Amino acid sequence: MPEGKGYKKLKAQTSLADILSVATEFERTARDFYSDLAGKVSKNIRYLVEELAEEEQRHFDLFSELSRRKDIEDQVSQLVDTPASNGKFSDCIHLPELGDKPDDQEVLQFALGREHAAMEQYHSLAESTPAGPIQDLFRFLADEETQHKNELEKLYYEIVHSGGV
Amino acid sequence: MAYTPDRSQYPQKKADGSLDIDLTSGKYLKLWQGPQHPGITGNMSIELTVCGDEVAEGRTHVGYLHRGFEKLMERRTFIQNFPIVCRICVPEPDFNEYCYAAAVEELAGIEVPERADWIRALILEMGRINSYLMYLGGQAGALGQAVIGQWSTYVRDLMLDRFEELTGARIYHMFIMPGGVRDNLPTGFRTRMEHTLGEIENALRDIHNVMFRNAVFEKRTRGIGVIEKEWLDSYGVTGPCIRAAGVPRDVRKDQPYLVYDQLDFDPVIGKDSDIYTRADVRRRDLLLSVDLIRQILSRMPQDDGPTMATTPNVLHWKIEPGETYVRGECSRGEYGYYLVTDGSGYPRRVNVRGPSYTHAMALFERMVVNCNIADVAALLVSLHTYPPEIER
Amino acid sequence: MSIRNILSPFTAWKYLFRDPVTIPDPLNDRPGSPRYRGFHKNDMKKCIGCGTCEAICQNGAIDMVAVEGIDASKEDSGLRPNIDYGRCCWCALCVDVCMTGSLTMSNEYKWVESNPDAFRFTPGVDKKHWDNAALGYHRPDGYQLTGRVREQMPELEPAKRIESFDEIVQGYDVEQAKLEADRCVACGLCIATCPAHMAVPDYIAAVRDGDYERGLKILYDTNPFSQICGRVCTHRCETVCAARHEGDPIAIRWLKRHITEQVPRDRYRAIIGDPAPPTGKSVAIIGAGPAGMTAAYDLARKGHAVTVYEALPHAGGMTRYGIPEYRLPYETIQHEMDLILSMGVTIHYDTRIGSDITMQQLEQDFDAVILAIGLQMGRSTRIPGSEHAGVKKAVDLLRRITEGEHIDAPKSMVVIGGGNVAMDIARSMARLQKQQHGSIDVTLTALEDLNHFLADPDEIKESLEEGVNILDSRGPQQCQVDAEGNLTGLKTWKVLSIFDQQGRFAPSFDETDEQIHPAEMVVEAIGQMSDVNLLGEELTERLEWNRGRIQIDTNGRTSESWLWAAGDCVTGPDVVSAVAAGHQVAKSIDAVINPVEALTHA
């Protein structure tokens, strides 16, 4: 994910609809990436990649819907209230290069890295934006990514840290 | 002086010495006393052959209350038997619990905490008092003095309250179990027991005045129903019956069990061996029990320690082959359990020796001959018999 | 006779002036005493439906009945005692023997009904006016009818056991085993929890009776890994044991071991008996671990020709290559395996499916194939530095130790992980350190806090006794490597919390609490996975999968009609679960390949 470019692009926008369209684009790219990956990985871990693609699709749908709504400002400020914890995660922050045949752990680490980057990005966007509906929207997006990252992290520990006999 | 008739003519004897009773002669009459009769002790009956108002022959009939306890116990585990043994003697059930538990403990090699021995002795003396109180009412009642029974029932009820707070039940206490006793004394028990003992002493003073210092009672009981010296061994006489004949036999003294070797007492004895003496021995023995309870309560460990030994898991408790006999001195005499084990989880055989077994059967049948019909009830009661321990 | 004796009776007249002693309103003014044995109460929250009350009732007054609204669980049969007051004698043996203290008595003793059947009731379920009575009989303190304390297992002292790989647990002697077996109340709650549904109360009864041959027969009816399970089973049975409520659970595992130790090894085969005559059907099994060998045992006993393929030189799977010898001696495993092989099972060692023989080959040659390959590959944290040669995986190291390979023990090392594998490798390496250097320096770090370790409490206790330094709540961040490229240690952060509200992993760390644990070697023992490469791409694609594992039906059959899968590779790591799965697939295969036989046996 081209972090710098996206940030600049978002930051430059002033209209809510434009910001949303960039975010939607982010999610679409991610969805396409995972959908593409699903065909490559071994069938036994395909479920993971497919679930990731589904999740991104869900985000994509959400953003598309948001951008079409007239009462978007009210909607966003409503959703902003949802708090999301942001615990640090450790050994998954380092983005691996996904080869042709990634295993489940690599896929998860990659996904976690992506969610983390997106989360940070929306956070910093929110911080550099004056209070108002736009800031609320960034906050909302950051929370969405944080939640997703938390879910993935749980899955990661369940799969990798099973403890042994 | 009691009337002493010439016994040489009646009943007539055959050449072989057996009684020659020909009912068709019109000289003799069959008279059943019991099983429903005010002058009978519990569920039994006596079949009297009378000649005029004099008994020529008497037969005791039991079986109205047979529950086959000894057999039932053979198919119950050692712990399961503990709740059923008390039913063998309703008015004084605790001896069954004690003798059974002691026999099991002896064969299983279980050491009972000393505290439990004291509480067991306490319970046995409480039970003895209750049994005697019931007897006094019965003995007086057999001679028409209904009021004594009312007084003794009142104080007995107070003792039942003590039983209830100590053991959790009034009649079937189910408190002495193999391994010890269920619990320590409840708080404040000593005070309440002292009050009960005081009430009992008061009642006994009244009973003494009204029943024993009573010309009618004396007339009806002195010199009547004498147990001859030579019968004592022939008929297995024990308890107040043998002590009233001047023989100081008391298991508590002769073969002390529980804590009786740590208590100060002498067996209560009489000398005339008649109904009056037996009643009086029991009255004084009751007062002895009151004294023993006081001794026990003051000498027993005052703290609340363990009252139960560790037993094997009772659900599959097996006892090595062996046999033993454990006895105690109950209000009627020698109570004992003969227990045989065979290594299984069930007793091979349990035999319950209740004093009534000899007293109410062979001894009574011997004594009732030549007795006046009107005295039969008093005589039977004076042997203090509880039929369930005969037939079990 | 004196004049006094004529006048004295008249003193009775004084009673005319006395108040009556009767209680005016006994129905209300006469409560039972505080320890009165009145009507029963049963605390539904405590009762586990073990039926011990029914067992001890000498009147036959108690029935165990299912109750609406009370669901059975692994530790509660869901049954509740129903008492027939037409039979009850209030002896309170049921209260005394109650394993949880749920059954008590109130001091209430009055109850009037016109319907006699109302006196048959389920205390605690059928609401009664005495349910909240404060007074009444409870089992007094310190009073017991069943043993509460577990027999102490003789074990080697820590100082002694660290010297070698000798077995630590010495086993009960006959006397101890009898005492321990005596504590069991034979309720059978444990059977449902045991994955193999072993007849626990029955074999414990055999110990009580000293009839070990009977006991062995019972064991091998359900578990051909009895000697092994008697040592290393996860003994979930003991976590539902009725005795644990007011004492120690019965040492079920040790009693099983005791039986297997009391029967001479040369008697086993005769006691278990011969297999059925050959059926002409054949089954291939991949992996000679608990699942594979159990299935082999069952199928061979039914007369099928069984061939086992094992990639390593010995049978036993993880029980051999994963569990150190001080917990499970190799010769015990060997005896167990020989016993199974003696049923007519053929085994090919050092034969790897996928490279030596293909799955397609097996599919062709056999009537059925069982995949029981376990979880042989160690997971890595993949933290920075974890690719260093000094960073090992626990399962690999354990396998090398088992194979007798010489391992150069590092002077200091860190183990990552809080499960039994972590303990196994920490303790094994500690022994090697002791042998090679005379001193021990093993640090074990785990994400979990000590109370949430996945390892058995015994393992943790023994590790500590043996000098393993356990640091809980430490999250691994980096394997430290110096300028020369030598591994120098492990960097960890403090774990603040590890589970979310649903109990799922969601660790959060405190970066400011950073520690470096110096080590020449780091061993990762965080988890394992299956090596499913042997299936080949084509079969992998054909098979249905379920979240990373081969999808099986309740009988262990995969989406391919000829292939079954069992054991750790489909159900996760646990010996006795693998045994259970082995039985399951064997039964299913037998029904499929030999339908007539299976029908007549049904």
Add this chain to the structure above:
Amino acid sequence: MIELYEQLKQRYALGEISVQRFDLVFITVPRENLASLLLYLRDTEGFTHLVLLTAVDWIEDNKFQLTYLINNRESATDLGLRVIIDRDEASMESIHDLWPTAATYQRELKEMFGIDFPGSPRIDEDFILEGWTEIPPYRRDFDTLEYSRDTYLERPGRSTSDPAQHMKQLFYPEDKD
């Protein structure tokens, strides 16, 4: 007690002795010696009190054990004499002439165990069980539970479940054995 045993051994053939307590000993004696032994013990050794007379059914050996428990009131000791007799057509000499009260015990043994004591007074008279037609009920082969099932009605409506079986039905019903 051991001295007494040694002393008795000079005069009578005695079987094994079991010392149960310091004041209670059981000795097995041949049946033909019983009467004279009892007489000697009663009149010379002071065992004047017949505590009880009862039987134990050793059905496996096809034997009955009769236990004569006698008590010496002076020395406060008990002696149990065990006599082993055949279970088939069981019969034993009566001791009612030594202790008249023994007749009651013997009558009960006749009724409850079917052991005959020829010559004992009223030995054939019903004692407890009037009109009993089954085998003597205290014999081990008399099954009280079976008798009660045959004789009395079970109260309808009761049924119970075994916890282990119940859990099996709920959690793993497919397992057959």
